[in-house]
Amino acid sequence: MTGQYQTPNIIINAEGLNHRVDSGSEQLTLLKDINLQVSQGESVAIVGASGSGKTTLLSMLAGLDSPSEGEIAVCGANLKQLDEEQRATLRREKLGFIFQQFLLIPSLSALDNVMLAAQLRGLDDAKALAAEWLERVGLRERASHFPNQLSGGEQQRVAIARAFICQPEVLFADEPSANLDADNGHRIEELLFSLNQQLGTTLVLVTHDPSLAARCDRVQQMAGGALSEARP
Amino acid sequence: MNGLSWRLFIAELRRGELIIVCLAIILAVSSVWLFSSVTYQVEAALVSRSSDFLAADRVVRSAHPVDLPLEQQASQRQLNYAEQLLFPTMVFAGDEMALANVKAVSANYPLRGELLIRPALLAQGEVSEAPLPGEAWLAERLFYQLGIDIGADIEVGDKLLRVSGVIEREPDAPFSVFMTSPRVLINLQDAEATGVIQPGSRLSYRYQFAGGEASLTQLDEWLRPRLADNQRLLDVQSAGNPLSEALERAQRFLLLAGLIGVLLASSAIAVASRLYCRRHYDVVAIFKVLGAQRRQVQRVYLTHWCLIVLTAVLLGLALGAVLQLPLSRVASQALDLELPMVWWRPLLVAGGTGWLCALAFTLPTLAQLFGVAPLRVIRRDHDASVVAPWQVALWIVLAVFVLLYWYSASLQLSLLLMGGGMLAVLLIVGLQTLVLRGLTRWREHSRSLGMRLAISSLYQRASSNQLQLLGFSIAIMLALLIWVVQRDLIAQWEQQVPEGAPNHFVLNIAPNQLPEIQQQFADAELSVSQLYPMVRGRLISVNDEAVSQRERSDEFDEKQSERRPGPGRELNLSFADTLDDNNKIVAGSWHGSEVGAQASVEQEFAERLGLQLGDRLLFRVGGLEALVTVTSLRSVDWNSMQPNFYVLMSTDVLDNFGHSYMGSFHLPEGNSRWLSGLLREFPTLVVIDVAALIARLQGVVEQVGLALKLVFAIVLVASSLVLLAQTQGSLDERKRQLVVLRTLGAGRATLRASIVWEFVLLGAVAGVVAACCSQLLLNALQYWVFESPLTLAWSLWLAGPISGALVVALVGALRTSALLKLNSAQLVRRIS
Incomplete structure (x- = not known):
């Protein structure tokens, strides 16, 4: 699949996104007429209160969910035209993820968790690459530890290594430091932005933390399902 | 992915659910192996012996001598011919006695199959023909019962015989687990001298033929129209095997009883695999977010599934095979049958059960797992079920029904059990x-x-x-x-x-022995019950409508199938003018001393055969017939330890037949010497x-x-x-x-x-x-x-x-x- 999705300057283009869900007798509108363009290498923060729809928007942009209306193109591929398997291929080849809950596989060691993404991609040197990335995030000594033997900060660093191992074109991060104390949270943010800059990855960051958002090139404000440019 | 899948598998083994699935499959497979292998072993033993089950190709069986030139017909058709006479009697050795089943055989017995006789208790069996006149071969059990060894003399009726062999295997041995007396094999020439062959004695005559199929077919054509209804012509198929029906029932019972265990084990499989899958919903969602395709997820989990099921099935089969050995030994001893090892059928049934249970009880949850959406990583409550609960329920009911049908081989029984099982569960x-x-x-x-x-x-x-x-x-x-x-x-x-209450039954008392025997009881101050005259007869027709002579429900005989149901065997018929306390008239009136060929029928027997007051029953006793009218129905207390009969006729019918008497008595402990003396004096008696x-x-x-x-x-x-x-x-x-x-x-x-x-x-x-x-x-x-x-x-x-x-x-x-x-x-x- 490599090479199938051409990478234009605008790497994410969302137009006219609307999303509604049935909630009992009434219909809830989660996204309202959203338009968003993200350029290659750009970092964009989506901020907003809890329940404003920012995570919903992230899941649409990453191809995890489909909007009721509207078009999304990621890395040149129109998500509406892709089936579930093709979207999985797009995620494997071009996208990376970091979540608030870390989402490591509990029965795999730190090394295996990082290696998983490379193995899915079919990289031959997955193990060496995983070890290298664990070293980059400062966890070489903890490679054989399982998630429940690691602290929250360490788990998130493993998740960052997993996200970057395949050098994705776009990285989606959902509240990456929300579950950590201030110290650990700060370290994770540093790591995330430094790797992002080194690799020139496009970053879409969902957060409710204004100081974290401020480190991005652009900040988008989400309120009541609608998106607007926020003044720094 | 293979290494990762393997490491995931090893890590998962520690969590417990997969171990429970594994143990449950081991249990299901080993229990089904256990139950099925033993029954298949018995079946195989029977099949391997079916050709010589009759010790001949054709047998005419009758309770009375057959008045036809059978030997001449056999010789005309170049068929081998042999005769047997079977009767129960007491045998004596010194002061010891035992009830035995005597088979007197002509010199060329057996015509088919092998008779294995051991010259000494611990020797190897040798293929033999009939014992010489004056000699007797005994079942091993009798040697211990009588406390004798080879070379001892035993008395069979009036005849003294020298014990010269131990019966290891006789081709036409009966297969009854219950009430089988040990065998004594003697020469037919000695049968008369025992003095046991008297009118009314319980005798079974067998006339055997063996030879080419064409000659046998000719013999069949000649014989069939000439045989009376109380004489039966048997070939290997029609004789069937008395054990096979019981075996089939036992096999079904065991497998269906085992099914309770299998279903519970399957429930454990279902519960454990549901837990396992639920715990993996997040893992699959992460896989998918990272770009794993559905088939990659399927490969990981189906590899785990196959590894677990394969390991469990193999372990289950091994465990079943080990546990089977002692069970086979018990079955072999109980049935007195050498059981061959049988591998393939239990392997198929047990292994198949393991895979079917694993498939039926895990696949719906696995399908659910494969269908987990990547969105779950963000919305944990996202649970887009790909399999509806009713589909899971239907799938499981179907699997249970397949197992039921597979085990019972009967649609009707499966439906009945399914319904009954559901009711019991409710x-x-x-x-x-x-x-x-x-x-x-x-x-x-x-x-x-x-x-x-x-x-x-x-x-x-x-x-x-x-x-x-x-x-x-x-x-x-x-x-x-x-x-x-x-x-x-x-x-x-x-x-x-x-x-x-009576603790002994005495049978086979000849009418001329009656006064003397009653005197012996009186001298010993022992009270004996009413002594009933008894003949063995076959019910031929009811109101001129012929009844079926089928002895087994699965015996196929078109002519017999169309007839009204019969008792399926010869009956002990008796004659009385008074009724003891164990019998109560429930319909009609007791004939008493009235004459006119009347009969009183036991009510449950009447119900089973659809008999009513006023019905005319035709019995054949030996070469003679008796036509009686049902004038009363009785209830009988079968636990009374008194002689009881399905049919009691008025005494006028008795005069036509040779008969013997039976009764019951209480023998206080320590009086066995008196009984031994009585039996020695009257050797035809059976106690x-x-x-x-x-x-x-x-x-x-x-x-x-x-x-x-x-x-x-x-x-x-x-x-x-x-x-x-x-x-x-x-x-x-x-x-x-x-x-x-x-x-x-x-x-x-x-x-x-x-x-x-x-x-x-x-x-x-x-x-x-x-x-x-x-x-x-x-x-x-x-x-x-x-x-x-x-x-x-x-x-x-x-x-x-x-x-x-x-x-x-x-x-x-x-x-x-x-x-x-x-x-x-x-x-x-x-x-x-």
Whole structure:
């Protein structure tokens, strides 16, 4: 699949996104007429209160969910035209993820968790690459530890290594430091932005933390399902 | 991905669910192997012997000599010909005596198959033909019963014979587990000299033929029209095998009983695999977010599934094969049959069961797992079910039905069992709900915090507990039934026989011996019951409509199938003008001393054959016929230890037939020498010791008990697996609950009490339900089988809840003990 999705300057283009869900007798509108363009290498923060729809928007942009209306193109591929398997291929080849809950596989060691993404991609040197990335995030000594033997900060660093191992074109991060104390949270943010800059990855960051958002090139404000440019 | 899949598998093995799935499949496979292999072994032994089962190609069987030139017909058609005469009699060696089944054979016996005779007790069997005149070959059992060795003399009737061999195998041996006396083989020339062949004696004549198929067909054509209705022509097919029908029933029973265990094991599989899959929903969602395709996910999990099922099936087969050896030995001894090893069929049935259970009870949850959407990583509550609950239920019902049909090979039986099983489950679940509700009310009155917490937990988990409660109820019920039937019911039945009631039956008394024998009883101050004249006759027609002469329900004979049902064998007919207390007229009037060929028929027998007052019954006795009219129906107390008959005729019918007499008497202990003297003086008499009958009945109950114990063990293990699986599923929830209670200041003792009481109560509820069902079944057995008064078995009501509480508490405590050892910090860490 490599090479199938051409990478234009605008790497994410969302137009006219609307999303509604049935909630009992009434219909809830989660996204309202959203338009968003993200350029290659750009970092964009989506901020907003809890329940404003920012995570919903992230899941649409990453191809995890489909909007009721509207078009999304990621890395040149129109998500509406892709089936579930093709979207999985797009995620494997071009996208990376970091979540608030870390989402490591509990029965795999730190090394295996990082290696998983490379193995899915079919990289031959997955193990060496995983070890290298664990070293980059400062966890070489903890490679054989399982998630429940690691602290929250360490788990998130493993998740960052997993996200970057395949050098994705776009990285989606959902509240990456929300579950950590201030110290650990700060370290994770540093790591995330430094790797992002080194690799020139496009970053879409969902957060409710204004100081974290401020480190991005652009900040988008989400309120009541609608998106607007926020003044720094 | 392969290495990763393997590491994931190894890590998962430590979690427990896969081990439970593995153990449950091992249990299902090994139990099915156990039950099926033994029955297949017996079947194979029978099939390998079917060609020589008759010891000939054709046999004419009759209770009376056949007045046809059979030997001449055989020789005209170049067929080999042999004759046999069989009769039961007492044999003596010094002061010892035993009831034996004598077979007198002509010189060229057997025409087909091999007769193996050992020249000494410990020697090898040699292929032999009939014994020489003056010699006798005995079944090994008789040597021990009579305390003799080769070379001893025995008396068979009036004839003294020298024992010269041990029967190792006779081709046409009977296959009856019950009431089979050991064999004595003598030469036909000696039969007359025994003095046993008298009118009214219980004799069976067999005329055997062997040779080319064309000649046999000619013989069939010649014979059939000439044979009377009470003479039967048998070939290998029509003779069938008396054991095969019983075997088929036993096989079905064992497999279906084993099915309870298989289904419970499958429930454990379903519960454990559901837990496993639920825990992996997040893992699959992460896989998919990272770009794994559906087939990659399927490959990972189907590899795990195949590894587990394959390992479990192989281990199950190995375990079954090991456990089978002692069971085969018991079956081999009980049936007196050398059992060959049979591999393929049990392998197929047991292995197939393992794969089918794994498929049916895990695939719906696996399908659900494969369908997990990547969106779940963000929206944890996202649960787009790909398989609807009704589809899962339908799939499982279908799988159970396939197993039922596979095991029973009968659509009707499968439907019946499916319906009956569902009703039984509903009944048990209903009882459980009632008991649980009662328990919940009691919660308010309990002072112990641990107990109140336990009852709340039990109530909270009521629906998930139902399955394990069902399993434990069935397991405890089986255990209680085995216990109560073996210990109480037989003893109760024995006690029912009043003090001084007859304990011996005497048969084969010739009319001319009657006054002398009665005198002997009088001299010994022994009271003998009314002595009934007896002849053996076959029911030919009812109101001129011929009745079926089929002896087995599956015997195929078009001509016979179209006829009205018959008794399926020769009957003992008797004649009387007075009725003893054991017989009560329920319809019509007793003929008394009236003449006019009247008959009184036992009511259940009449019901089975559709007989009514006024029906005309035609019997054939030897070459003669008797036409009688049914003028009364009787109820009979079969437990009275008195001679009882289905058909009692008016005395005028008696005059036409040669007959013997039978009666019963009570022989006080220590009088066996008197009995020995009587039998020596009247060697044609046959005496049956009722104590020996009861001992045999106990033997049969023990064998059935062994089968039930096996089912019990399997059900118990399966239920424990269900409990383990359910407990595994509730561990996280229990941990959270413990943290909350600890935080609120609950002490270790309270926490332990809450967990232990929960399992104790769970077991006790299962025990109460089991006691309830056992009591019902016990009363049903008392009413219908043992016909004894209904009793309330207090022991059941004590043993049920106590044993249930102990077993379940033990299994539950083992699984949760580690939880209680953790301190609050460790608990919090485990939850997070």
